Amino acid sequence: xxxxxxxxxxxxxxxxxxxxxxxxxxxxxxxxxxxxxxxxxxxxxxxxxxxxxxxxxxxxxxxxxxxxxxxxxxxxxxxxxxxxxxxxxxxxxxxxxxxxxxxxxxxxxxxxxxxxxxxxxxxxxxxxxxxxxxxxxxxxxxxxxxxxxxxxxxxxxxxxxxxxxxxxxxxxxxxxxxxxxxxxxxxxxxxxxxxxxxxxxxxxxxxxxxxxxxxxxxxxxxxxxxxxxxxxxxxxxxxxxxxxxxxxxxx
Ligand code: PEP
Numbered sequence: 001x002x003x004x005x006x007x008x009x010x011x012x013x014x015x016x017x018x019x020x021x022x023x024x025x026x027x028x029x030x031x032x033x034x035x036x037x038x039x040x041x042x043x044x045x046x047x048x049x050x051x052x053x054x055x056x057x058x059x060x061x062x063x064x065x066x067x068x069x070x071x072x073x074x075x076x077x078x079x080x081x082x083x084x085x086x087x088x089x090x091x092x093x094x095x096x097x098x099x100x101x102x103x104x105x106x107x108x109x110x111x112x113x114x115x116x117x118x119x120x121x122x123x124x125x126x127x128x129x130x131x132x133x134x135x136x137x138x139x140x141x142x143x144x145x146x147x148x149x150x151x152x153x154x155x156x157x158x159x160x161x162x163x164x165x166x167x168x169x170x171x172x173x174x175x176x177x178x179x180x181x182x183x184x185x186x187x188x189x190x191x192x193x194x195x196x197x198x199x200x201x202x203x204x205x206x207x208x209x210x211x212x213x214x215x216x217x218x219x220x221x222x223x224x225x226x227x228x229x230x231x232x233x234x235x236x237x238x239x240x241x242x243x244x245x246x247x248x249x250x251x
Contacts, residue, residue, distance in 0.1 A: 020051060037248065091125055
């Protein structure tokens with residue numbers, strides 16, 4: 001059966017000492033808790049090895065926020081999936097809307113990134129979601145379906161089964177505007193039906209689909225209570241151990 005997951009996306013926040021301290025705080029807080037979900041933190045590349053050294057991997061997973069679309073070579077400034085895996089990280093966020101929007105990531109580059117992540121044993125947390133205009137003009141279901149088809153439907157059923165999806169309506173990211181629990185459930189059910197049509201019900205039922213977009217301790221329980229919402233990808237609220245743990249405890 002699919003897993004419940006709460007994953008933090010730190011984005012471009014925290015210096016290395018600040019990041020290690022935050023990871024230590026989350027790790028410490030988890031010691032006293034029997035979490036009903038897997039807990040993951042995705043940190044800047046520079047923090048991965050140091051954070052990996054201070055967390056208990058049985059309680060807290062570690063991921064990167066991106067990886068390169070090439071395996072190795074003359075790509076100054078890029079960080080490969082193999083490099084990420086060599087730090088001890090097990091996950092990688094791919095296709096975050098900020099990467100699509102500000103760094104021109106396309107479905108084509110994302111297919112490369114997903115393939116390299118999987119080859120290196122990393123679990124992609126693959127982000128999809130519509131912008132405000134698409135929500136308002138009613139094309140949001142089609143937009144998200146196309147993102148999934150173009151980014152992931154080249155995979156075998158076996159490889160697709162290794163993917164975690166994160167539905168993040170762009171209009172809800174960092175805006176304080178959360179999708180209602182019903183809006184999230186409707187989209188998650190649509191995503192699951194899209195997967196079922198391609199790979200069958202078993203693969204669809206086993207895929208974890210996270211919600212992301214201004215999720216916080218005060219709204220997490222209502223979102224996570226929905227049958228097709230399997231947890232959250234958390235931005236701002238992951239930068240404080242207490243609020244992140246408040247979301248973990250919503251399960
Ligand atoms: C995100 O960017 O993945 C995210 C969900 O951000 P926030 O929680 O800050 O809206």
